[in-house]
Amino acid sequence: MNRRTFLTTAAAGIAHVASAQSVPDAIRNLRPMTGGIQPITDDERRARIEKARKLMRENKLGALVLEGGSSLYYFTGTRWPQSDRTFACVLPASGEPAWIVPEADQDRAHQAIRMGTDLRTWKEEEGPYKKLVQVLKGISRVGIEERVRFAVFDGLRKEAPALEFVSGDPVTIGCRVIKSPAEIALLQRANDITIAAYKAAFATLHKGMPQRELSANISAAYRALGAPGNAMIIFGKYTAFPHGSIQPQTLHEGDVVLVDDGCTVEGYQSDITRTTVFGRPTERQRQVWNLERKAQDAALAAARPGATCESVDAAARKVITDGGFGPGYKVPGLPHRTGHGIGLDGHEWTNLVRGNQTRLEPGMCFSNEPTIAIYGEFGVRLEDCMYITEDGARMFTKQSPAIDRPFG
Amino acid sequence: MQQTAEVSAATYQERIAKLQEAMKEFGLQAVVLEPGPAMMYLTGVRWGKSERTFAVVLPAKGGPVWVLPGFEEMRARELIHPGDDIRIWQEDESPYQRIVEGLKDRGVSSGRVGIDEAARFFVFDGIRKLAPKLDYVGAQQVLKAAGVDTTQAPGRGRGR
Numbered sequence: 005m006n007r008r009t010f011l012t013t014a015a016a017g018i019a020h021v022a023s024a025q026s027v028p029d030a031i032r033n034l035r036p037m038t039g040g041i042q043p044i045t046d047d048e049r050r051a052r053i054e055k056a057r058k059l060m061r062e063n064k065l066g067a068l069v070l071e072g073g074s075s076l077y078y079f080t081g082t083r084w085p086q087s088d089r090t091f092a093c094v095l096p097a098s099g100e101p102a103w104i105v106p107e108a109d110q111d112r113a114h115q116a117i118r119m120g121t122d123l124r125t126w127k128e129e130e131g132p133y134k135k136l137v138q139v140l141k142g143i144s145r146v147g148i149e150e151r152v153r154f155a156v157f158d159g160l161r162k163e164a165p166a167l168e169f170v171s172g173d174p175v176t177i178g179c180r181v182i183k184s185p186a187e188i189a190l191l192q193r194a195n196d197i198t199i200a201a202y203k204a205a206f207a208t209l210h211k212g213m214p215q216r217e218l219s220a221n222i223s224a225a226y227r228a229l230g231a232p233g234n235a236m237i238i239f240g241k242y243t244a245f246p247h248g249s250i251q252p253q254t255l256h257e258g259d260v261v262l263v264d265d266g267c268t269v270e271g272y273q274s275d276i277t278r279t280t281v282f283g284r285p286t287e288r289q290r291q292v293w294n295l296e297r298k299a300q301d302a303a304l305a306a307a308r309p310g311a312t313c314e315s316v317d318a319a320a321r322k323v324i325t326d327g328g329f330g331p332g333y334k335v336p337g338l339p340h341r342t343g344h345g346i347g348l349d350g351h352e353w354t355n356l357v358r359g360n361q362t363r364l365e366p367g368m369c370f371s372n373e374p375t376i377a378i379y380g381e382f383g384v385r386l387e388d389c390m391y392i393t394e395d396g397a398r399m400f401t402k403q404s405p406a407i408d409r410p411f412g
Numbered sequence: 413m414q415q416t417a418e419v420s421a422a423t424y425q426e427r428i429a430k431l432q433e434a435m436k437e438f439g440l441q442a443v444v445l446e447p448g449p450a451m452m453y454l455t456g457v458r459w460g461k462s463e464r465t466f467a468v469v470l471p472a473k474g475g476p477v478w479v480l481p482g483f484e485e486m487r488a489r490e491l492i493h494p495g496d497d498i499r500i501w502q503e504d505e506s507p508y509q510r511i512v513e514g515l516k517d518r519g520v521s522s523g524r525v526g527i528d529e530a531a532r533f534f535v536f537d538g539i540r541k542l543a544p545k546l547d548y549v550g551a552q553q554v555l556k557a558a559g560v561d562t563t564q565a566p567g568r569g570r571g572r
Binding site: 148149150151152153154155157158170171173245246247248249250251332333339340341344349351352355357358359360377379 | 482483503504530532533552
């Protein structure tokens with residue numbers, strides 16, 4: 005789970021204030037864990053583009069149109085923020101990538117673009133779409149990357165109403181869903197850093213602590229460890245809301261503490277949740293926590309190559325239902341899917357969810373996070389990410405061993 | 413967190429009414445918005461965009477229809493006022509089905525529907541697959557005519 009998209013700015017602002025004030029030395033003194041990181045090579049990116057071309061041919065697509073975002077970064081190594089001035093890339097099924105660049109940004113674009121040399125600048129008075137359609141000449145069916153904005157699609161279809169614009173998902177998902185050893189190594193590093201940040205920050209829990217103090221400590225830990233990241237903090241009964249509540253919370257004796265989210269290494273995301281109790285857990289809290297851990301174990305055991313995604317969800321859900329919760333999405337119980345894909349996006353295809361008959365393959369990466377939500381009481385989520393190997397699923401991180409020992 | 417001036421519920425109603433007037437002028441039956449500046453301005457609801465579709469259908473006639481993930485309902489109800497038509501989709505269900513049902517229940521089964529220009533292609537594509545006869549157009553002009561400033565970054569609304 006994460007809500008990183010909208011927490012990023014808020015957390016950054018808060019962390020800035022906190023760093024000037026009261027970040028404990030134990031966090032400030034953490035050392036960078038970024039040594040020896042191997043970025044994705046341009047050769048690997050070229051192989052991704054080659055696979056995309058093959059998938060385009062199989063899916064009868066003449067080209068894939070992308071805006072700035074994780075897919076563009078995946079294929080080309082270029083980062084570009086979406087803005088009113090359309091910046092787009094066309095990956096044709098045959099031929100080199102072409103880039104549609106606002107004239108005002110062309111110097112910056114020349115520096116940012118690593119794949120291909122076909123840059124076409126557009127002037128304010130003509131707009132981007134004529135140039136974009138020229139690149140698509142001779143093509144009848146075009147794939148649109150999922151996060152391209154409606155405005156860009158709309159501009160394209162007005163300029164070329166005879167073209168057929170369809171989802172580019174078979175191409176982007178087909179490539180991104182299987183991670184290479186280099187990608188798994190980067191995900192591993194992001195996961196290791198998140199555990200280090202959490203360990204340091206959980207040691208700072210104290211009575212009366214506001215959520216923002218803990219999130220500031222985690223952000224500061226990430227800065228010291230060398231990877232940007234932040235955290236969603238939930239205390240007490242609000243831990244039953246999988247993504248928290250707007251009600252401000254401070255830490256009391258006996259509160260359940262839930263911390264979720266992660267950091268970024270070379271664009272690759274971690275997403276880890278730890279749940280513990282501040283003070284002495286009640287018997288009820290222990291029982292639910294132990295059931296949650298059994299559900300996570302069941303999903304891990306079920307995640308073997310060849311198994312369907314929905315069977316992994318069913319395995320975790322069965323444990324929770326057998327424990328007297330649910331059934332289905334009913335609360336108290338597990339109100340959401342068991343996991344999501346993870347890579348350059350914190351949530352990406354494909355999901356461990358009922359109805360998804362996609363079969364697991366080596367190289368796929370998922371979160372494993374079957375929440376137990378009990379509204380009015382508390383919620384428990386243990387989330388670790390796992391990657392599929394020939395022999396079964398492996399967690400990137402050591403699972404939480406016990407409610408009062410979140411890191412063993 | 414910094415505080416901004418409270419916008420009253422009546423103000424949001426007025427803003428939506430103004431948009432409904434503009435929709436009639438532009439011949440639009442409804443506008444569909446993802447989270448962002450326009451949703452924020454018209455409803456006060458600020459929500460992070462994720463792969464899980466969260467949308468509001470603002471019909472030319474009748475009240476807003478909210479479509480959101482089932483497990484987020486409690487959190488969403490903290491933010492959505494009035495939340496008298498909230499339709500949830502469960503993880504193995506289609507949010508687009510809910511959106512199209514919402515359109516239909518407000519009498520929109522043909523004609524033009526405005527789409528938030530910052531909406532992601534997959535959201536639009538999901539809707540059009542289920543309602544291929546509707547004519548989808550960019551909502552920028554109608555929003556502009558109704559005084560919705562979509563270029564502003566969203567400020568703090570009823571929630572984060």
